[in-house]
Amino acid sequence: MANMAQAIRMALHYGEENLNVKDIFGQDVGAPLGGVFTATQGLKTSWNTPLDERGIIGMATGIAMTGERCVAEIQFCDYIFNTMDLLKIAGNTNWVSKGNYTMPMVVMTPVGAGIRGSVYHSHSFDSWATRLPGWKVVMPSTPLEAYGLLLSAIEDPNPVLFLKPKALLRVKGDELIPGEPGDEKELKNRIDAPIGERTNWKPKWPKLEPYMVPIGKARMVREGEHVTVVTWGRHVTVAAKAASELEQNGISTEVIDLRSMYPYDWSAIRDSVRKTRRVLFVNEDTEVTNFAEHLSYRVTQELFYELDAAPRVMAGKNLPGIGLHPNLEDASVPQFHEIKSAIEELAHEKP
Amino acid sequence: MALRMTTGQVSTKMAKTKAHAAAKLGSKKSAKTPTRKLPLPKELLLQMHSLMLKSRVLEERLIKIYKVGESFFWIGAPGEEAWGVPLGLLIKKGQGPQCDYLHLHYRATPTLIAMGMPMIDSIRLMMNRATDPSTGGRNFSNHYCFPQWNVTPVSSPIEVQYLTAIGTAHVQRRSKTDSLTVVTGGDAGTAEGDFASCLIWSSRPKAELPILITVQNNTWGISTSYKEQHGEENIADRGKAFGMRTRVINGNDPIETYIALQEEMAYIRKNRKPVLLEAKVSRLYGHSSATGATLIKEEPCCLENFENLLFKNDVLKEKDAKALRAQFEEEARLAQEQARTEPVPTAESVWEDYFANGENGDWRKF
Numbered sequence: 001m002a003n004m005a006q007a008i009r010m011a012l013h014y015g016e017e018n019l020n021v022k023d024i025f026g027q028d029v030g031a032p033l034g035g036v037f038t039a040t041q042g043l044k045t046s047w048n049t050p051l052d053e054r055g056i057i058g059m060a061t062g063i064a065m066t067g068e069r070c071v072a073e074i075q076f077c078d079y080i081f082n083t084m085d086l087l088k089i090a091g092n093t094n095w096v097s098k099g100n101y102t103m104p105m106v107v108m109t110p111v112g113a114g115i116r117g118s119v120y121h122s123h124s125f126d127s128w129a130t131r132l133p134g135w136k137v138v139m140p141s142t143p144l145e146a147y148g149l150l151l152s153a154i155e156d157p158n159p160v161l162f163l164k165p166k167a168l169l170r171v172k173g174d175e176l177i178p179g180e181p182g183d184e185k186e187l188k189n190r191i192d193a194p195i196g197e198r199t200n201w202k203p204k205w206p207k208l209e210p211y212m213v214p215i216g217k218a219r220m221v222r223e224g225e226h227v228t229v230v231t232w233g234r235h236v237t238v239a240a241k242a243a244s245e246l247e248q249n250g251i252s253t254e255v256i257d258l259r260s261m262y263p264y265d266w267s268a269i270r271d272s273v274r275k276t277r278r279v280l281f282v283n284e285d286t287e288v289t290n291f292a293e294h295l296s297y298r299v300t301q302e303l304f305y306e307l308d309a310a311p312r313v314m315a316g317k318n319l320p321g322i323g324l325h326p327n328l329e330d331a332s333v334p335q336f337h338e339i340k341s342a343i344e345e346l347a348h349e350k351p
Numbered sequence: 352m353a354l355r356m357t358t359g360q361v362s363t364k365m366a367k368t369k370a371h372a373a374a375k376l377g378s379k380k381s382a383k384t385p386t387r388k389l390p391l392p393k394e395l396l397l398q399m400h401s402l403m404l405k406s407r408v409l410e411e412r413l414i415k416i417y418k419v420g421e422s423f424f425w426i427g428a429p430g431e432e433a434w435g436v437p438l439g440l441l442i443k444k445g446q447g448p449q450c451d452y453l454h455l456h457y458r459a460t461p462t463l464i465a466m467g468m469p470m471i472d473s474i475r476l477m478m479n480r481a482t483d484p485s486t487g488g489r490n491f492s493n494h495y496c497f498p499q500w501n502v503t504p505v506s507s508p509i510e511v512q513y514l515t516a517i518g519t520a521h522v523q524r525r526s527k528t529d530s531l532t533v534v535t536g537g538d539a540g541t542a543e544g545d546f547a548s549c550l551i552w553s554s555r556p557k558a559e560l561p562i563l564i565t566v567q568n569n570t571w572g573i574s575t576s577y578k579e580q581h582g583e584e585n586i587a588d589r590g591k592a593f594g595m596r597t598r599v600i601n602g603n604d605p606i607e608t609y610i611a612l613q614e615e616m617a618y619i620r621k622n623r624k625p626v627l628l629e630a631k632v633s634r635l636y637g638h639s640s641a642t643g644a645t646l647i648k649e650e651p652c653c654l655e656n657f658e659n660l661l662f663k664n665d666v667l668k669e670k671d672a673k674a675l676r677a678q679f680e681e682e683a684r685l686a687q688e689q690a691r692t693e694p695v696p697t698a699e700s701v702w703e704d705y706f707a708n709g710e711n712g713d714w715r716k717f
Contacts, residue, residue, distance in 0.1 A: 023521070055514060055548040062518015065503050066448050089511055093504055095704045098487035101497045102707040133712070134705065157707035173449070216717070265552075266717040 002180055006027045007143035008039040008108070009191060010177060011150035014208045016045050025049050026056055026073030026237035032198055033047055037169045038146060041193045045100055046060035053079055056078070057086040057107065062205025064090070064105040069154060076108040076117075077125035090159045103134075106150070111139070112284050113322045113333045114167025114234055119192040121166075122322035122329070124285035126232070130262050130294070136215050137261040139163040141236035143173035145259065148213030156215060158346040159181045165233035177322060218265035224254035226347045230295065231282040232258045235334060239282055242340035251347045261291055261337050264336065265292045266298070273299055277308040278346045287315035309349035314342055388664050391606055394434035399440070399605050403432035403654050404611075404672070405462040405679045407460040410636075412683035413477045413492055417640045422477050425640050425644055427493045430635035433653035434567055434602035436532065437609035439465025441616055444500050448526045452501040452519035454534040457493040458567065459505065462535075467502055470679075471686035479480035481694045488696040505573075510535060510543035513564070520560035522551050529620040531561040539572025541586050553625040554593040561623045562589070563616060567602060569634040573642065590627030602630025602655040 002010065015021035022045055026035075030048040034041030053074055060072035069324035074080040080087075089145055093101050113122040129137040136158055146164075165313035172184075181187050190204040218230075221240050230238045236257045243253035254272050256263060273279045279299055282293035296311040316322075316333045323329060389396060389541065410429040417425035428435060439462035443451045460473060477492040478702035485496040485504075496504040503515060516534035523530050540546060553560040557699035560666050570577040583589065590597040596618065600611045608630065617625045633650040637643055705712025 022525075022527075050548075050551055052548050052551065054545060055517065055552050058514020058545070058548070059518045059521060059552065060513065062454075062515040062520070063522055064518070065452070065515065066519055068522055085508055085516065087510055089506055089508070089515070094707055096489050096506075097488055097496045097498070097504045097704075098489070099704040099707065100485075100496050120606075136706075241387060262714075263712070263717050264714070267712075284584075293444045294714075 001172045001174060001184060002143045002177055003170050003172045004146045005037050005039045006166070006187065006191060007177055008044070008148040008164065009041060009080070010148060010208055011147045011154075011178070012040060012043055013205050015152060015154045016043060016070075018210070019068050019069065019112050019151070021045060021068040021071060021154055023047070023068070023071070024073075025059065027051050027075045029073050030050055034193055035073065036193045037166065038192070039163075039164070039169070040073070042191060053083045056084055056335070057083040058088065060105045060107060061090045061093070061103070065093075066102055066137040066157070067104070069104050071106040071108060071154065074107065076121050076123070076166075077109040078120045080109055080125060082144065087132050087135070090173060091132045093134075099351065103159045104157050105161050106153045106162055108164055108167065109152075110161040110164045110166035112157075112165050112167060112234060113329055116324060116326065116329060117166070117322070118324035119321035124283070124316060125161075126171065126261060126283055127285040127289065127291040129163065132161070136160045136263065137163065138215055139165060139233045139261070140213040140259065140260060141165065141233055141257050142166065143177070144175045144211070145213055145219070146179055147177045147259075148211045149215070150257065152212050152215050155212070159314055160215070161231070163183045165188060167234045178211045179206050181206055181207070200222075204324055207227065213259065215260050216263040216265060217260065218268035219257040219258050219259055220268070221255040222253070224252040224276065226252045226276055226278065227276045227343050228254045228256065228269075228276045228279040229339070229343065230256045230258055230279060230292075232261065233283070235284065235298070236333045238334075238336050239339055242336060242343055244321060246340060246347075249344070251344060253343055264295070269295065269299070270303065270333070273303055273308055276315045279307060279351070280339075281311070282315075282334055282339055282345055284316045286318045288312065288318045289313040299324045308351050309346050312342060312346060314339065355400055361676040381440050385406040386463065387535065387659070389606065391609060391668065393666055395609070395663060396606075398674060399436050399609065400657060400661060400667060400672075401438070401675060402436045402658065403467045403605065404675060406432050406436065406464040408676060409464065409473055410460055411486070412687060413473065414468075414636065414640075414644050416474070416477050416646065416687060422479070422492065424640050425477070425712050426457050426639035427487045427636075428460045430569070430633035430650060430653065431458050431567055431602070431714075432461040432630050433575055433605040433657065434608055434630045435459060435461025436465045437605055437612050440501075440609070441612050442466060442533070443530055446499050446501055448519070448522045449530055450501050451530050452516070452523070452532040454503050454519070454532065455489070455495065455505050456509065456512060457505055457507070458537070459495055459535065460493060463495055463497070463502070468495075468497070470683050470684075470687060472688045474683070474686045475693065476710045478690045479695060480690055481696045481700075482690075487700075500515050509540035510545035513540070513545045513639055516562060516564075517549060517560060520553070522563040523561050523633045524558070524623060531563055531616065531619045532625070533563045534564065534613035535565050535567060535643065536567040537572070538566055538577050538581070538586060539575070539698050542580065550590060550593050550627070554595050561619050561626045562625045563619055566627060566629045567632045568629055569632050571638065573638045573681065585629055586627035589626050595625050595627050597628045597629075599631070602632040603651050603656065605653065605657055
């Protein structure tokens with residue numbers, strides 16, 4: 001099965017061939033490297049830019065103003081912060097021009113901890129991103145989801161931030177992408193660039209099929225009766241594992257992969273919380289003014305009298321950075337045992 | 352950094368402009384005849400004068416609208432007519448990459464007037480009407496947007512247009528076209544990194560962009576003098592480090608400006624390479640309403656000087672210039688009266704166009 005980096009690569013190839021993507025660009029995105037996570041290898045419209053994040057976002061915005069579709073990359077979200085006012089402009093252009101200029105552009109950037117990336121390769125951007133009105137914000141949790149969300153992002157007439165959970169980029173999925181060869185080695189031989197000299201290498205793309213994950217729709221990862229966990233990105237798998245273990249203790253946990261932070265699937269959250277009456281939100285962006293606090297607020301406002309326990313938000317500690325040593329990183333972002341304990345506590349909380 | 356909407360001294364007196372004489376366009380016969388002393392055809396000189404005057408009268412009306420309390424803020428372009436009108440006349444006008452793109456800043460009325468913008472559309476923007484075609488009453492004066500002419504939305508940050516411009520120029524570079532991208536900005540904005548980024552991205556080897564990068568140097572950033580903050584004699588000199596063609600012109604002279612723009616735009620259209628052009632201009636009414644919006648008599652007035660030149664060379668008669676001014680003043684007055692009667696944006700409309708194609712962006716309705 002493809003890993004998430006390969007899935008993204010295949011989605012971009014599909015976009016070039018079928019969705020009028022004419023530019024895929026960013027630092028080290030083009031040949032020979034094809035992206036620091038290999039997600040842009042072998043693409044015919046990929047190219048390298050100066051090491052200038054503001055230039056990258058400005059370029060994407062200008063391309064979108066012509067109506068053409070592009071995908072830009074900021075190599076790590078840790079380096080996206082100096083582009084904030086350009087992101088604001090991309091987000092407000094359709095609104096301020098009363099619909100005169102739609103902005104069909106995708107910006108993708110790796111986010112989150114989990115690879116021992118230290119202070120400047122572990123940031124999250126989820127909550128920052130939700131404070132950029134006019135943007136859609138998505139984050140996949142599996143290779144197939146990455147493929148489908150990226151195709152939807154490319155087709156969308158609005159600016160879309162495609163957040164890549166960097167700890168999952170090398171993780172293989174358990175579902176085939178439509179058109180992906182069943183043999184993993186065959187896929188690798190066809191679309192992974194060789195190590196070292198690769199000047200004359202060209203990929204042999206499989207015949208890929210469209211697969212769209214609608215933006216704004218959550219995914220039910222597993223159904224449960226006692227507690228709802230709403231999460232996204234790499235914590236989907238962690239929460240599902242905790243739920244699986246707790247099943248043996250008689251605790252039935254529903255896990256929802258939000259997938260899309262804006263717009264978000266309120267009906268999925270609402271229906272689940274009405275059923276379980278208890279909810280935990282998990283993500284790794286810092287905890288003060290975390291996006292999950294908005295979701296928790298809405299649960300409290302609209303479902304207060306249907307709850308059996310106070311909604312909880314488990315997020316990254318409000319620290320200036322993620323320290324490199326594993327003891328530091330693990331103490332900074334939600335861990336498996338913490339999620340499991342929180343679910344257990346919620347299940348047993350008495351009103 | 353963005354334009355600052357500061358609380359400042361506001362004069363209650365409308366600035367008095369000097370008496371301008373009226374003009375009318377020359378006959379077809381005389382239009383084709385270059386004047387003896389002036390290097391442009393008489394018809395073009397009169398056309399430029401008429402558009403400069405129209406733009407000035409419009410800006411004076413915008414200032415009046417602010418001063419009588421019918422708008423919240425004014426920022427605009429009086430003093431930049433000699434620069435902006437020739438630019439507007441030389442634009443390959445239309446929509447899409449086959450035509451020129453404009454990434455303008457908030458002193459662009461002369462360019463838009465030269466391109467054909469009716470006065471009333473500027474006044475609708477100034478008066479925040481729902482009928483304002485640029486923003487529907489959402490943004491400040493001079494924050495124009497005309498997609499049918501590739502005029503991308505003007506925004507208040509003073510540097511970002513130097514970066515969005517590289518995107519449209521990139522698309523034009525790989526199109527079979529002679530079209531180009533124009534970006535305008537002030538001298539203060541060139542201190543931002545985006546200006547340097549524009550020079551870098553426009554001159555990448557084998558990927559040079561068909562872009563006219565311009566600076567209107569009025570020597571002021573609100574109240575801060577250029578000379579206090581910049582060591583470079585000419586901003587255009589920075590382009591030399593990138594192997595870029597550069598030029599410094601007197602942007603208060605419409606004839607020099609027209610000829611220079613014609614030459615530089617022809618170079619870009621043919622060679623598909625960037626040019627950095629700096630125009631020295633005046634700022635006749637200060638930064639904005641935040642600094643008073645009153646006439647600064649010490650600044651050279653490009654319109655007055657141009658009119659005197661035309662009078663002296665028998666291209667224009669004073670009585671004709673005066674009549675033309677009266678005609679534009681009446682047009683502006685009537686446009687304001689019309690705009691007063693037009694609807695304003697409703698409170699319910701704040702969520703409109705959040706996303707494209709009417710898609711809801713209000714989380715309360717998710």
